[in-house]
Amino acid sequence: MATVTDGDTAISPAAVIVPGERLPRPIDTVPVVADLPQVIVLGLLHLLAAAAVVPWCFTWTGLVAAVAGHFLFGMCGITIGYHRLLTHRGFACPVWFERLLAVLGICTLQGSPARWVAIHRVHHRESDEQPDPHSPLAGFFWGHTGWLLVRHRNLDRTGSYERYVRDLLRDRFYLEMERHDMWFFVYLAHAVALVAIGAAIGWWTGGAAEAVRLAVSMAVWGVALRTVVVLHGTWAVNSLSHTWGYRNYQTTDNSRNNWLVALLAHGEGWHNNHHADQRAAAHGHRWWELDMSWWVIRSLEAVGLVSDVVRPRAWNPARRPVTGPGAIPDAFDGDE
Ligand SMILES: [Zn+2]
Numbered sequence: 001m002a003t004v005t006d007g008d009t010a011i012s013p014a015a016v017i018v019p020g021e022r023l024p025r026p027i028d029t030v031p032v033v034a035d036l037p038q039v040i041v042l043g044l045l046h047l048l049a050a051a052a053v054v055p056w057c058f059t060w061t062g063l064v065a066a067v068a069g070h071f072l073f074g075m076c077g078i079t080i081g082y083h084r085l086l087t088h089r090g091f092a093c094p095v096w097f098e099r100l101l102a103v104l105g106i107c108t109l110q111g112s113p114a115r116w117v118a119i120h121r122v123h124h125r126e127s128d129e130q131p132d133p134h135s136p137l138a139g140f141f142w143g144h145t146g147w148l149l150v151r152h153r154n155l156d157r158t159g160s161y162e163r164y165v166r167d168l169l170r171d172r173f174y175l176e177m178e179r180h181d182m183w184f185f186v187y188l189a190h191a192v193a194l195v196a197i198g199a200a201i202g203w204w205t206g207g208a209a210e211a212v213r214l215a216v217s218m219a220v221w222g223v224a225l226r227t228v229v230v231l232h233g234t235w236a237v238n239s240l241s242h243t244w245g246y247r248n249y250q251t252t253d254n255s256r257n258n259w260l261v262a263l264l265a266h267g268e269g270w271h272n273n274h275h276a277d278q279r280a281a282a283h284g285h286r287w288w289e290l291d292m293s294w295w296v297i298r299s300l301e302a303v304g305l306v307s308d309v310v311r312p313r314a315w316n317p318a319r320r321p322v323t324g325p326g327a328i329p330d331a332f333d334g335d336e
């Protein structure tokens with residue numbers, strides 16, 4: 001188990017880092033084959049988001065949708081739903097609420113819940129070693145975005161990553177999201193719904209011309225730009241938080257606590273803390289390590305919507321392993 005240092009915030013070298021040597025990319029991505037659908041979708045999305053610099057595309061409705069969407073889809077969907085709940089089971093909640101969080105996560109275009117969780121579990125098991133799907137030690141751009149643009153034979157199809165997420169795929173809901181890429185159509189449906197809401201508001205307030213403008217503004221700001229910002233927030237956890245920052249714990253990977261990523265990704269930037277104590281639902285372990293996702297989880301616990309919240313060992317060294325329905329052991333490595 002990793003040990004906490006006594007307030008020492010100096011950068012400590014991790015065991016696997018060899019100065020001047022680049023980590024080889026995962027063997028399952030060699031030879032490199034471009035994932036064309038992914039390249040095209042992400043390319044078009046970034047182009048549409050870039051239209052935000054055109055003043056005509058700006059409306060306050062679009063901006064509000066973008067900011068609200070960053071919290072709703074980015075924080076509730078990804079950091080709380082996909083990551084702290086589905087991957088690590090840092091807390092328990094009713095099934096309907098878990099699925100709601102999963103759908104919010106789907107609306108960020110980061111893949112199906114099962115695939116995201118599988119990739120992240122492999123990341124924890126192989127952190128900053130060659131099989132790690134997105135270690136920046138294999139190249140900063142590779143760790144940030146590059147790994148998404150190429151085929152990965154072990155993580156491409158449900159059949160190849162099913163063994164890492166058996167607990168999830170026992171639930172028919174997650175299985176349905178895998179079938180025929182249903183999750184992607186859920187993403188498209190939410191985008192269409194937001195654009196339609198923009199058009200309706202425009203029609204109501206200013207007629208046909210305003211309906212078109214608000215529909216476009218919603219597509220650019222409320223969908224594309226927000227999706228891109230959330231994507232880069234998640235990607236920054238993989239790249240920046242494994243490159244720059246301080247370490248509270250002597251983990252065997254190169255994870256770091258990075259305040260910029262913590263702000264951009266709702267507390268996920270305290271990534272060295274997270275690698276040291278993966279089950280904990282709070283990633284900020286010191287009082288000044290602000291963790292917005294933890295504040296929300298704590299609030300949900302206060303109103304009784306979530307329970308069995310796993311607190312960091314740093315706060316409670318006597319913490320026992322969590323058991324019960326849906327719980328996965330501390331040492332879970334995906335090979336049930
Ligand atoms: Zn990591």
Ligand SMILES: [Zn+2]
Pocket residue numbers: 083087088120124274278
């Ligand atoms: Zn994690």
